Each structure stands twice: as C-alpha cells, then as structure tokens.
Amino acid sequence: MKKQFSLSGFPDFNAIQVNRREYVLSLMKEKFSLFGFSQISTALMEKRDNLVGSYGDDGDKLIFQVLRSGDYLSRIQTDVKGLTSHELSSIISDKSMRYDLTLPFARFVSENQSFINLPFKRYEIGPVFRADRPQKGRLRQFIQCDADIIGTKSLWLEIDLINLIYAIFDALGLKNMVIRISNRKLLEGIFESFSNALDFSRFCTIIDKLDKLDFKKIQQLLLDCGLSQNEILLLENLFVFKGSFMQKKSHILSCFAINENLKIGLEELQFIFDNLPPDQNIDLDLSLARGLDYYTGSVFEALSLNSNNGGSVLGGGRYDQLTEKFNTKHLSGVGISFGLERLCLLLDELDLFPKDWNNGLDVLFINFGLKEAQIAQAYIYKLRKLGISSELYPDDIKMNKQLNYANKRGVKFVIMIGEDEIKTNKLSVKNMFNGNQKSLTLEEFINLL
Amino acid sequence: MKKQFSLSGFPDFNAIQVNRREYVLSLMKEKFSLFGFSQISTALMEKRDNLVGSYGDDGDKLIFQVLRSGDYLSRIQTDVKGLTSHELSSIISDKSMRYDLTLPFARFVSENQSFINLPFKRYEIGPVFRADRPQKGRLRQFIQCDADIIGTKSLWLEIDLINLIYAIFDALGLKNMVIRISNRKLLEGIFESFSNALDFSRFCTIIDKLDKLDFKKIQQLLLDCGLSQNEILLLENLFVFKGSFMQKKSHILSCFAINENLKIGLEELQFIFDNLPPDQNIDLDLSLARGLDYYTGSVFEALSLNSNNGGSVLGGGRYDQLTEKFNTKHLSGVGISFGLERLCLLLDELDLFPKDWNNGLDVLFINFGLKEAQIAQAYIYKLRKLGISSELYPDDIKMNKQLNYANKRGVKFVIMIGEDEIKTNKLSVKNMFNGNQKSLTLEEFINLL
Numbered sequence: 047m048k049k050q051f052s053l054s055g056f057p058d059f060n061a062i063q064v065n066r067r068e069y070v071l072s073l074m075k076e077k078f079s080l081f082g083f084s085q086i087s088t089a090l091m092e093k094r095d096n097l098v099g100s101y102g103d104d105g106d107k108l109i110f111q112v113l114r115s116g117d118y119l120s121r122i123q124t125d126v127k128g129l130t131s132h133e134l135s136s137i138i139s140d141k142s143m144r145y146d147l148t149l150p151f152a153r154f155v156s157e158n159q160s161f162i163n164l165p166f167k168r169y170e171i172g173p174v175f176r177a178d179r180p181q182k183g184r185l186r187q188f189i190q191c192d193a194d195i196i197g198t199k200s201l202w203l204e205i206d207l208i209n210l211i212y213a214i215f216d217a218l219g220l221k222n223m224v225i226r227i228s229n230r231k232l233l234e235g236i237f238e239s240f241s242n243a244l245d246f247s248r249f250c251t252i253i254d255k256l257d258k259l260d261f262k263k264i265q266q267l268l269l270d271c272g273l274s275q276n277e278i279l280l281l282e283n284l285f286v287f288k289g290s291f292m293q294k295k296s297h298i299l300s301c302f303a304i305n306e307n308l309k310i311g312l313e314e315l316q317f318i319f320d321n322l323p324p325d326q327n328i329d330l331d332l333s334l335a336r337g338l339d340y341y342t343g344s345v346f347e348a349l350s351l352n353s354n355n356g357g358s359v360l361g362g363g364r365y366d367q368l369t370e371k372f373n374t375k376h377l378s379g380v381g382i383s384f385g386l387e388r389l390c391l392l393l394d395e396l397d398l399f400p401k402d403w404n405n406g407l408d409v410l411f412i413n414f415g416l417k418e419a420q421i422a423q424a425y426i427y428k429l430r431k432l433g434i435s436s437e438l439y440p441d442d443i444k445m446n447k448q449l450n451y452a453n454k455r456g457v458k459f460v461i462m463i464g465e466d467e468i469k470t471n472k473l474s475v476k477n478m479f480n481g482n483q484k485s486l487t488l489e490e491f492i493n494l495l
Numbered sequence: 496m497k498k499q500f501s502l503s504g505f506p507d508f509n510a511i512q513v514n515r516r517e518y519v520l521s522l523m524k525e526k527f528s529l530f531g532f533s534q535i536s537t538a539l540m541e542k543r544d545n546l547v548g549s550y551g552d553d554g555d556k557l558i559f560q561v562l563r564s565g566d567y568l569s570r571i572q573t574d575v576k577g578l579t580s581h582e583l584s585s586i587i588s589d590k591s592m593r594y595d596l597t598l599p600f601a602r603f604v605s606e607n608q609s610f611i612n613l614p615f616k617r618y619e620i621g622p623v624f625r626a627d628r629p630q631k632g633r634l635r636q637f638i639q640c641d642a643d644i645i646g647t648k649s650l651w652l653e654i655d656l657i658n659l660i661y662a663i664f665d666a667l668g669l670k671n672m673v674i675r676i677s678n679r680k681l682l683e684g685i686f687e688s689f690s691n692a693l694d695f696s697r698f699c700t701i702i703d704k705l706d707k708l709d710f711k712k713i714q715q716l717l718l719d720c721g722l723s724q725n726e727i728l729l730l731e732n733l734f735v736f737k738g739s740f741m742q743k744k745s746h747i748l749s750c751f752a753i754n755e756n757l758k759i760g761l762e763e764l765q766f767i768f769d770n771l772p773p774d775q776n777i778d779l780d781l782s783l784a785r786g787l788d789y790y791t792g793s794v795f796e797a798l799s800l801n802s803n804n805g806g807s808v809l810g811g812g813r814y815d816q817l818t819e820k821f822n823t824k825h826l827s828g829v830g831i832s833f834g835l836e837r838l839c840l841l842l843d844e845l846d847l848f849p850k851d852w853n854n855g856l857d858v859l860f861i862n863f864g865l866k867e868a869q870i871a872q873a874y875i876y877k878l879r880k881l882g883i884s885s886e887l888y889p890d891d892i893k894m895n896k897q898l899n900y901a902n903k904r905g906v907k908f909v910i911m912i913g914e915d916e917i918k919t920n921k922l923s924v925k926n927m928f929n930g931n932q933k934s935l936t937l938e939e940f941i942n943l944l
Contacts, residue, residue, distance in 0.1 A: 049822065050606075051542060051545060051602050051605065051606060051821050052538060052541075052542075052602065052606060053538060053540055053541065053542055053590060056538035056539070056540050057538060058535065058536065058537045058538055058599075058603050058606075058607075059535060059536040059537075060535055060607065060610070061533035061534060061535055061617070063536075064533075064534045064535055064536050065533075065534070067536075068534075079855050079884060080879050080882065080883075080884045081879070081884070081886065082855075082856045082884055082885070082886040084510035084513075084514075084855065085510060085513045085514070085517075086507065086508060086509055086510055086513055087507065087508040087512075087513050087516075088507045088508075089501060089502060089505035089506060089507055089636060090505070090539070090622060090624075090636055091502055091505050091624075091636065092501075092502065093500060093501075093502055096500060107564075107565065108564075110561055110562070110564070110590075111561070111562040112559055112560070112561055112562070112592070113559070113560040113561070113562060113584060113587075113588055115556075115557075115559070115626040116556065116580070116626075117579070117580045117581075118580050119578075119579065119580040119583065120580065125576075126575055126576065126583075127574075127575065127576040129568075130566070130568065131565070131566045131567050131568040131569065132566075134568060134575075134587075135562060138562075138583075139562055141502060141559075143561070150507075153500050153501065154507050156500065157499075157500060157501060157507075158507075158509065161509070163900060163903045163904050165889055165900075167886075168510070173539060175539075175540075177564040177565075186540075187538060187539055187540065195889070198889045198890050200889030200890050202862075202868065202872070202887055202889045203889055205872070206886065206887070209876070213879070321869060321872070323876065372500050373498065406528050406531075406533065407531045413651075419651065420770060423651070423654070423770070427658070427772065430529050430530070430662070433529065434529075435528060435529045435530070435531055436531070437530065437531040437616075437655065438651055438655070440614055440644070440647045440649030440651045440652055441647050441649045451612060451614075454612045455612050
C-alpha cells in the first residue's frame with residue numbers, strides 16, 4: 047500500500063479547486079461589504095483557557111491542543127506519572143487551534159474596545175479546526191465565513207443577516223434554500239415548563255443530535271435525563287408540527303404553560319417574522335437547538351432542499367455573554383457562519399460553478415536552446431508588460447514534448463522562435479485551440495490577442 | 496495590570512490592516528499569474544514526521560507540535576515517567592503546524608504526481624508557524640507568499656523568479672531594492688577546500704547567523720567546529736569583498752582550490768548573471784547561506800536599502816531532494832517566499848500604502864422607531880440591489896448618538912426618514928464630508944451617487 051503522507055481531514059486544494067473557492071469567496075465578500083461589514087483577521091491559535099469550556103462537553107473534546115515549546119517538562123513541577131490525558135494536557139499544552147471564528151471575535155472586541163465603534167460589524171474568513179471524525183462534508187480543518195454584529199440587542203440585525211444570507215444564495219445561483227430559525231429563550235421556556243433536574247445546556251446538546259440520531263435514541267437520552275414520557279411526547283409533537291409561524295405559535299401556547307423565557311422567545315420570533323420580506327423561505331423549527339453553548343437567543347441554520355447530502359451550509363445565532371469570558375460585559379452579538387467546503391460541495395452537486403475557467407497562461411515559448419531562449423525571454427518581458435501571461439519552457443527538450451506540455455496545461459498560444467524567425471524578426475504562433483499556425487510580427491500577435 | 500487574552504506572536508488584524516494586506520496580496524497574485532503560476536492551497540497541519548528533521552537542528556526546535564486527540568495516554572504502552580520532553584512529544588504528538596509552504600508543496604507534488612503536468616508552477620499564500628521569540632517583524636504566525644517551480648533544473652527559472660520579484664517590487668512602488676544571491680554548491684566547494692571534520696549543514700547554520708551575531712562570535716563558532724584561523728580569515732575576506740560578479744569570481748578562484756562543487760556553483764551563477772536584464776540590482780553575497788537545510792543550489796534574499804529595519808522581505812532557493820522525503824526522486828525545484836508582514840512593515844515605513852482607503856459604507860439610515868425603520872429597510876433593499884452599501888442603525892437611540900456613530904465610522908451619507916419624509920416620499924440626505932443636507936427623492940439620491 048502506498049504510504050499516505052497527508053493527514054486525514056486536512057485537505058489540500060489544487061488550482062481548479064482553489065479557483066472555485068475564490069469564486070465563492072469573492073461573491074461573498076462583495077455581499078458582506080454591501081451590507082456594511084468590514085473584514086478583520088484574528089490569530090489561528092488561542093490561549094488554551096480561552097477555548098476550553100466554551101463549546102460544551104462535546105465541543106471541548108474536539109479542540110486541537112498545541113504543546114508548549116522547548117523543554118517544557120523541565121519547567122513543570124508536577125510529576126506526570128499517573129495523570130490522565132486531560133490532566134497532562136492542561137499542564138503541557140497552553141495553546142489551542144481556534145475552534146470557530148466567534149470566540150476569537152469576542153476576544154478581539156474585548157481587547158480592542160477603545161478603538162472600536164459600537165455596534166461593530168465585521169466579517170472574517172479563515173480556517174478553524176475540530177478534531178472530529180473526518181467524513182464527506184466534515185473536515186478537521188475547514189474554512190468558516192462569518193459575519194457578526196456586536197454591541198446591540200436589536201432584532202433588526204437578525205433580519206438583516208437573513209437578508210444577507212439570501213443575497214449570497216442569489217449571487218451563487220442557489221434556489222430552493224430554506225433558513226430554519228429557532229430561539230434559545232423559547233426552548234429554555236419550554237424546558238422550564240418540564241418537571242426535571244436536567245441542565246439546559248445538556249438538553250440543547252441532545253436536541254442538537256436530532257438530525258444525526260433517530261428519535262428513539264433521543265427519547266432514551268431525554269428519559270435518562272429525567273424527562274417524563276408525557277413531556278417527551280409533547281416535544282415530539284412540537285418537532286413534527288407543520289404550519290406557518292402563527293400556527294406554530296398557537297400550538298406552543300396551547301401545549302406549554304407560559305413563562306418569561308417562553309414569552310420573550312416568542313416575541314423575538316414574532317418581530318423577525320413580521321419584518322422579513324415576504325419572498326424568503328424561513329421556517330420556525332424547534333428541533334433546531336445548535337450545539338454551541340454560547341447561544342442565548344435566535345439560532346439559525348440554512349440548507350438546500352435540492353441536495354441529497356443534507357445540504358446544511360450555514361449556522362448562526364445570538365450570544366449575549368460571549369465577551370464576559372474576556373472581562374467585557376453587556377455586549378450582545380449575533381452572527382452567521384457559512385461553511386465554505388459545504389457550500390462548494392453543494393454548488394458542485396447542483397452544477398452551479400461557472401464553466402469558463404482556464405488556467406490563465408496565454409503564451410508558452412518553445413525552448414530551442416540558449417540563443418533562441420534569450421530572444422524568447424526578451425519577447426516575454428514585452429508581453430508581460432502588456433499584462434499577457436507568458437513563459438519560456440525551461441528546458442530545450444524535443445519540441446513534441448514541449449507541445450504536449452502546453453496542450454495538457456491548456457496554454458492558448460505556443461510561440462516558436464528558430465533561426466528563420468530570428469532572421470525575419472517574426473514569431474511562429476500556434477493557436478492551441480484550433481491548431482492554426484501563423485507567422486506574425488510581435489505587433490500583429492498583440493493585435494490578435 | 497490588564498489581563499492579556501491573546502497569544503504573543505499571534506497577531507490579529509483590524510479592518511484597515513486587512514485592507515492593506517489585501518492590497519499587497521492582490522498585486523502579488525496578479526504578478527504570480529502573469530508569470531504563469533496557478534494557486535494551490537495545502538493543509539495547515541502536517542504529520543509530525545514530515546516536518547521534524549527537515550529544517551536543521553535550529554529549525555526543529557521551532558516546530559509547533561499538536562497533541563493527539565482524545566484519551567491519548569490510554570493508547571500508549573510506554574511509561575511516560577522519566578522521558579525527556581522530546582521523547583514525550585514524539586509519543587503524544589503526531590501532528591505539527593506547517594513551518595513553511597515549501598515542504599507541504601513537495602508533499603503535494605509527490606501525492607498528486609499522476610495529475611500534475613511537470614514542470615509544475617504553483618503559488619500559495621498562507622500562514623506558517625514558528626515557535627520563535629516574537630519581536631518586531633518576527634511573529635509566530637505569519638503569512639508566506641510562495642512561488643515555486645518543480646520538475647526541472649533549468650536555471651532559466653532562477654532568472655524568471657528574479658524577474659518576478661522585481662515585477663512585484665515595481666507594482667508596490669518599492670525602489671532601491673537589492674537581491675542577494677549565493678549558491679550552496681559554491682559554498683560547499685569552498686567548505687570542502689577546508690581541512691575540517693565539520694558538517695556542511697552546521698556550517699550553513701553558522702554562516703546564516705552572520706546578520707544576527709557579530710563576526711567575533713561567528714569566528715568562535717567556526718573555531719569550535721575545527722576551522723583554522725587562516726581559513727576563517729579567508730572566509731571573512733570573502734564576505735567583505737566588494738565588486739561585480741566577475742571580480743568576486745576572480746577573487747574566489749584566487750583564494751580557493753578548485754573542486755567540482757566550486758566549479759559548478761560558479762557556472763550556475765555565471766549563467767544567471769549572464770542572462771539577467773541589465774537594470775536589476777543583484778549582488779553575489781557569499782555570506783548568504785539560508786538556514787533551511789533543504790537548499791542545494793541557488794539561494795536568494797531580497798531587501799530594501801531604504802529601510803532602517805533590516806528590510807529583508809524575501810528568501811528562496813533551489814532544492815534537489817525535498818520530494819525524496821515523500822518517496823519521489825529526481826524532482827528539482829526552486830522557489831521564492833515573500834513575508835507578507837515584512838513587506839507590510841516596509842511599505843508602511845516607506846509610506847507606500849495607498850491613502851484613499853475608506854471603510855466602504857455608503858449610507859446609514861437613522862433609526863427613528865419601528866414604523867420609520869420599516870420604511871428605511873425597504874429603501875435599503877433597493878439601494879443594495881444597485882450595489883450601494885447601506886444599513887439601518889439598529890436601535891432608535893438619540894439622533895446625535897447615531898450621527899456620531901456615522902461620523903466615526905466614516906459613512907458617506909446619512910439618511911433620515913421621519914414623519915415629513917414619509918408624507919412627501921422624500922429622503923433627508925446629509926453628506927457627512929461637507930455637512931450639507933438636502934431633501935431628495937430616491938431617484939435623485941441615486942443620481943447624486
């Protein structure tokens with residue numbers, strides 16, 4: 047078996063793939079900027095303490111931890127013998143790879159408060175790392191594209207983010223997309239109406255597994271946590287209930303006793319549904335909880351109804367306390383996060399990538415030896431000055447091999463300069479798409495282009 | 496003291512800084528592509544074994560190592576007690592952050608040989624990681640911008656890379672730059688003429704410290720390694736010798752006995768100097784060795800003579816055996832690597848960044864309450880459809896505060912829609928640069944823009 051040198055879940059991308067990714071990113075950046083977000087860039091590593099404990103128990107296990115540098119053991123007093131992996135890690139690792147872009151954003155805002163004009167809108171595009179089991183659409187290193195606003199609780203932001211999501215879908219040609227929305231306060235209100243000792247974060251973690259596990263297993267998890275059969279039945283009915291927002295709202299009010307969280311959650315959703323443009327496909331979905339611990343209000347997800355691969359390409363939500371970890375209080379934020387790889391998978395599945403990409407090399411000069419190459423090189427300088435990409439084949443190997451290379455590389459024109467061409471000051475130009483060959487002066491060739 | 500939450504050496508970049516970086520990168524990408532390079536993207540983590548041992552002893556110490564995931568100790572047979580840090584790391588870490596882009600490139604080429612058309616030209620731009628002591632211009636996470644060609648020994652590539660470097664300097668407005676060039680074969684030839692038992696890699700590591708340590712210390716290091724006082728004097732004379740390439744060549748031939756490496760090294764340099772355009776500032780500098788272990792031929796560095804901070808912004812060189820680590824033989828490659836942060840420091844020092852950047856928000860609508868906000872939101876949809884970036888201030892706080900926010904953010908126009916404007920179907924438009932305020936219809940405002 048051939049040895050694999052690359053790490054599973056850590057992808058490389060070839061030129062065609064990079065080109066497709068850049069296509070998506072450039073459209074996305076254009077829309078982020080149209081909606082008033084400016085780009086920042088945060089560090090790829092964080093202090094270990096910044097991350098551990100922020101993503102729930104399940105999330106914590108997926109954080110990549112980086113070893114201290116140098117002879118770290120010599121600087122440790124503790125005897126490492128008998129420690130658990132977790133205990134050892136907390137001593138010999140002080141840095142972690144970032145797990146998302148939201149927490150680094152909260153740190154950035156807290157550390158740069160004096161320079162920041164609140165409410166602060168930023169976007170960031172970059173890799174994040176999760177030690178998940180790699181599978182199709184789930185990598186260990188992947189690109190998130192986040193837009194967040196921090197510094198106000200206004201629900202206009204939720205509305206504007208939903209508009210932004212649809213603007214990006216439109217630009218990419220994605221139709222039949224749906225945004226699922228829920229609200230953590232509403233979920234918490236429902237949860238509070240149950241007679242149980244379960245903690246809400248654990249409840250959300252279980253609900254979040256709904257699209258991965260079948261309902262029988264979810265039932266068992268909820269039973270184990272102390273919910274009654276009757277309560278689980280109420281939940282199940284809630285999850286499968288179909289209808290408009292108003293119908294779902296009535297259903298909730300008929301099934302659960304009203305409390306403060308439930309009331310506020312419903313009011314927040316009402317405002318959002320009242321103020322959305324009518325042409326958008328938004329669905330209240332109470333089975334959506336989002337696994338991340340830090341959400342406190344709206345939570346979103348967006349997916350394609352045309353995809354056979356699940357098709358979820360975006361998550362997001364509102365967080366009220368995320369900056370408190372960094373000693374900054376009362377900064378509510380809300381944001382969305384596109385998964386670039388998921389989006390690319392979807393665009394590929396639906397055949398929505400532009401077809402007209404080429405590798406961009408306009409001209410290859412055949413190498414016939416030192417003297418000819420020197421003359422070719424002089425032409426190349428001139429062409430490049432005009433913005434025409436061109437290069438010399440580096441070795442004077444057989445012409446056939448050089449032409450073959452040009453062909454495989456998708457070069458547009460091959461130029462040959464031999465003794466005749468040197469005498470007549472002309473170029474033999476071969477059009478690689480139709481095979482035509484002509485003798486041209488440099489000016490004639492430039493005009494041809 | 497305020498607690499620092501960010502890791503030293505791992506920088507964040509605000510919107511203005513990101514904009515400057517994007518300016519440099521877009522010019523650089525344009526030139527890479529003009530010279531026939533296409534972009535790829537490799538993983539940020541590598542198997543630990545891929546990296547360790549590739550960068551010399553000094554480099555190895557600077558590699559960031561990533562802990563295995565989960566309960567790694569339970570899967571280890573060895574007793575961790577009594578291990579050195581190095582031994583423990585080799586057991587509990589299996590991944591490392593990449594140290595440069597060259598080695599991942601060699602891996603990529605080896606793993607994708609069947610899809611690659613050799614000679615293969617690629618560029619890659621992305622972060623690399625080194626556990627160095629952070630200081631001005633030296634970070635632990637920094638962006639390299641690499642262009643490499645692999646699959647031929649042709650020296651035309653060295654020449655083309657030098658042209659590419661100057662094309663990028665020109666595009667950035669950088670004048671008075673110099674490229675220092677040397678050749679590892681020539682250095683090895685000189686080294687072989689000495690009567691010593693030192694290993695060549697160690698010799699290069701010492702020479703590489705020339706611009707960091709004073710010559711007395713270098714002398715001592717070379718003495719400790721077995722060079723004689725006389726040999727060290729020859730070296731020192733070589734390093735300080737001024738003159739053209741031909742003068743330096745004569746000096747070398749007069750000082751050192753000829754051997755195969757010395758002869759080939761000089762021939763390679765001769766070819767490069769013979770075929771460069773005359774207007775470029777290239778200097779043979781034998782004190783340039785480059786610390787990286789994998790170089791086997793030409794080595795480059797580029798720096799600014801106008802800078803007070805050293806001003807080195809680029810390194811590079813030729814490597815003949817780098818893919819052998821990945822079971823692929825006989826692929827010689829050569830490449831250059833710009834340091835983005837170094838380039839930005841230099842452009843900032845020389846005041847070469849464009850001045851006309853703005854944050855890009857064209858219009859902010861003042862929020863006067865629900866009804867007005869709903870109407871504003873409808874206008875915002877229309878403006879954005881036309882590519883005009885606009886947003887609603889999210890909260891209906893005092894107008895002064897909203898105007899103050901618009902001002903700080905550098906918004907171009909503020910639009911107010913109150914009861915009067917709703918009745919007359921007009922907008923009150925305030926130009927934030929000159930303070931003028933006008934009552935306009937939407938069409939009139941769009942024409943104004």
